[in-house]
Amino acid sequence: MYLSKASRNYAGLESNATSDYVIFGVPFDSSTSYKPGTRFGPDSIRQASASLESNSYFSDIYLEEIGIDDEGDVAVVIGDINETLNRVSSVVAEIIDEGKIPLMLGGEHTITLGALKGIKKGIGYSPCLIVIDAHYDLRDDYLGLRNGHASVMRRSLEILGGAKVTYIGVRAYSKEEREYALSKTNIETFKPIDIHRMGLLNIASSVKRIMSNCKGIYLSVDMDGFDPSFAPGVGNPEPGGLTVQEGLALMNQLVDERLLGADIVEVSPPFDSNGVTASLAAKLLNEIIMKNYISKRTKA
Numbered sequence: 318m319y320l321s322k323a324s325r326n327y328a329g330l331e332s333n334a335t336s337d338y339v340i341f342g343v344p345f346d347s348s349t350s351y352k353p354g355t356r357f358g359p360d361s362i363r364q365a366s367a368s369l370e371s372n373s374y375f376s377d378i379y380l381e382e383i384g385i386d387d388e389g390d391v392a393v394v395i396g397d398i399n400e401t402l403n404r405v406s407s408v409v410a411e412i413i414d415e416g417k418i419p420l421m422l423g424g425e426h427t428i429t430l431g432a433l434k435g436i437k438k439g440i441g442y443s444p445c446l447i448v449i450d451a452h453y454d455l456r457d458d459y460l461g462l463r464n465g466h467a468s469v470m471r472r473s474l475e476i477l478g479g480a481k482v483t484y485i486g487v488r489a490y491s492k493e494e495r496e497y498a499l500s501k502t503n504i505e506t507f508k509p510i511d512i513h514r515m516g517l518l519n520i521a522s523s524v525k526r527i528m529s530n531c532k533g534i535y536l537s538v539d540m541d542g543f544d545p546s547f548a549p550g551v552g553n554p555e556p557g558g559l560t561v562q563e564g565l566a567l568m569n570q571l572v573d574e575r576l577l578g579a580d581i582v583e584v585s586p587p588f589d590s591n592g593v594t595a596s597l598a599a600k601l602l603n604e605i606i607m608k609n610y611i612s613k614r615t616k617a
């Protein structure tokens with residue numbers, strides 16, 4: 318594996334060979350177009366995780382009751398997106414092969430492409446995808462770069478074929494991206510204004526209905542899906558985003574036993590304010606783990 322130990326483990330977790338969940342970081346931001354700094358994201362999320370209590374926001378379950386391992390960071394190749402994506406893909410496929418759930422800390426959003434390749438290789442089919450993001454990232458290329466953060470979802474969709482993709486939080490896009498998304502019957506979009514008008518539980522019901530035939534689901538959380546007042550530490554802040562309550566409720570509503578893997582990306586510590594973005598990222602990850610754990614236990 319292309320992994321090396323980080324300076325601290327997520328939430329102070331001890332290495333656990335029988336873990337069901339494997340956390341790892343990808344300190345990579347080489348295709349960043351505006352504000353670099355997400356390479357420091359994994360460390361800051363680990364640091365923030367240490368100060369959170371281990372209980373769930375929603376029910377009486379605690380992180381320490383669950384087997385979780387922090388395997389450190391992928392050895393990224395600065396400036397080489399394709400090789401870095403290959404390494405991410407290998408790491409994810411290996412975790413899937415072990416029957417575990419990969420949980421990736423970014424890093425820029427491009428790394429999701431590597432994770433999806435690894436998931437598909439590991440499970441042998443295309444997962445459905447839930448994306449929390451301010452952006453579609455559906456440009457065919459951005460300034461000539463086809464494997465960059467602005468095109469990550471376009472490349473991902475090419476890999477996923479016709480699998481269902483649901484976006485939540487999208488509010489900033491080019492005309493080309495919007496028209497592409499509207500033209501694809503497998504892509505659904507819920508904007509923050511939809512949640513504001515319809516209520517979160519109604520939107521969550523719609524998403525669950527759309528994803529009801531999915532065998533496995535991958536969840537990608539770009540922190541810029543949140544409003545910059547809650548998550549200022551991102552590379553491309555965009556006003557009018559999700560609230561913390563909405564984000565936590567979405568994790569609780571949408572994560573179930575079908576989760577194959579997840580990532581939390583685009584935390585950029587140089588632009589964070591008192592670590593609030595990293596703290597929210599860690600809280601979301603905790604809820605993802607605990608909701609999946611509860612769902613599996615209930616189904617068992």
Ligand SMILES: [Mn+2]
Nearest residue numbers: 451452539541
């Ligand atoms: Mn984004």
